[in-house]
Amino acid sequence: MKYRQLGSSDLRVSEIALGTMTFGEQNSPEDAVRQLDYAVARGVNFIDVAEMYPVPPRAETQGRTEDYVGRWLGKQSRDKLIVATKITGPGRGLEWIRGGPRITSKQIKMAIDSSLTRLKTDYIDLYQIHWPDRNVPTFGQSEYDPGKERDATPIVEQLGAFADLIQAGKIRHVGLSNETPWGVCQFTRAAETAGLPRVVSIQNAYNLINRVFEYGLAETCHREQLGLLAYSPLGFGTLTGKYIGGADAGRMTRFPGFGQRYDKPMVPEAVAAYVALAKQANLHPAALALAFVRSRWFVTSTIIGATTMAQLQQNLDSVEVEVNADLFGKIQANHTHYPNPAP
Template sequence: MQYRTLPGTELDVSAICLGTMTFGEQNSEADAHAQLDAATAAGVNFIDTAEMYPVPARAETQGRTEAYVGSWLVKQPRDKVIVATKVAGPNRGMDWIRGGPQLNAAQIVAACDASLARLRTDYIDLYQVHWPARAVPMFGTSQYDPADEKPGMPDLHEQLEALSRLVTAGKVRYLGTSNETAWGVARWGAVADAAGLPRIRTIQNVYNLINRSFETGLVEACHREQVSLLVYSPLAFGLLSGKYVADAPADGRLTRFPAFGSRYRKPFVDEAVAAYAQLALEHGLSPAQLALAFVNSRWFVASTIIGATTLAQLTENIGSSGIRLSAELEAGIEKLYRQYHSPAL
């Protein structure tokens, strides 16, 4: 397993991060602990969760994922595990979270305290804003519309001040964001520098073979601001594993929760997925191995967040960290990219 130091931090994170959003919905507590044990045995030291998990988000299960991680974490040497979690933002429903989550100071502190209690730990290594309070294209949308802005949203200075208090109190070590834009990354840095507050150190955004939008404005912003990319959805909700290519429907999130995966049900997605799957087989790889090895090998990726519902999937996904793409295979990927671009954008 490779390890990479996140710039501006003392965090040496594994190139593979274990995502946990199936814990409490598709995976039981015993399943969750088995995955955590297997991942750490393979060298993974980085765990990602969120207060709203598992998904799909429901009042009955909210917080269960953190609780499952916490019941495992309390039995581990705490300094050997890097734990990341997230505070939910507004405008996505979920009224069962604090009456409707907001990113004001009081709610940020309350959310962190609740996550600490569920995780059964005194501190969170990386605390991330799950999505911005302002209107941004995300979760399957790709165009910014100022008409979507809501009045009264807390600005980044207010959010950062609240987050910095958590750092000062020792509850959080480092800060990150998620589902952000290039403007947002630059603005977080400018606000921090102007006010003498902690900078964000990571961004958790989607990046995969069928959505390479990060490679445009965001990659430059993150490089210049020294913000590390933590990739989520590297398999595009399992599509890039190839399991949905066959005529028979596969068991997975897209079949169990079709509305949840609507961001990937777009023109040319299926054709692109089938083409990448065929390319993988031609080079002796599984489709999942190709998709993950591609993400792992990008110079701007600090860690790839993988999720699995079975130990067999987990083993295959973690094993992708040792795969190196040949020049011929890289050329084949770029040929398909020129043909399909980012159909899931």
């Protein structure tokens, strides 16, 4: 396992991070402990959580993932691990979270205290805005619609609240998620102008069938010194090939409508092409997909998730796979033929 510096921070994170959004829905507390123990034994030092989890989000389960991770975390050497969690943004109907989640100064302080309690820790290494307080296209939406504008907390106010949390020792660094190039620039400019903490990372979707990060965010994040934490590297499991030829008992089958980003016309053809390429290279399709994401110069850590130990082992084994020039050329040929069918 390799370790990389996260943006302009002092954090060195494993090139694979363990995502936990199935803990509390598809995975039991015992499953969570087994996954966490195994991942750490394999060199993972970076655990990603969110106050909204598990998914799909429900009032009855909200916060359960942090609780499961906290039961384990409270028994670990805390300084050996890097823990990231996220504050929920508005606009998705999750009214059971703080009576309607916002990224205001008051709600930020409420959210962090609840997360710290559930996670049984005194501090969070990386505290992320799960999605912006303002109107932006998210989770499979591809067009910005100014007609959906809503009241939004000024970015300088958001950063001011995070600065207070850093001063209080509750968080170490601030990150973004599901953000745009404009948003990244606004956060970095506000930090410079007002003398507030700079954001150090961005957690956005990136995989073989969704490479839109490359268009504007790759340059923006390079120049502004943000590291990419790539989520959904397997495209909700589609890139394993398990949905080819009929329904699999996976998340997209179990929760109809949840993976709308990947339920698009050209996705099956594109996935079939990448599965075929993996077979030509004598690789499991998951290994090809994960190795590709890990190989990209702008990716700091690739966030994996699993519902079984076999899946977790397979995903972690992908660190042994390297994408050489020949394989990358074939991936690019597929990408030219199927450019971003799941943006």
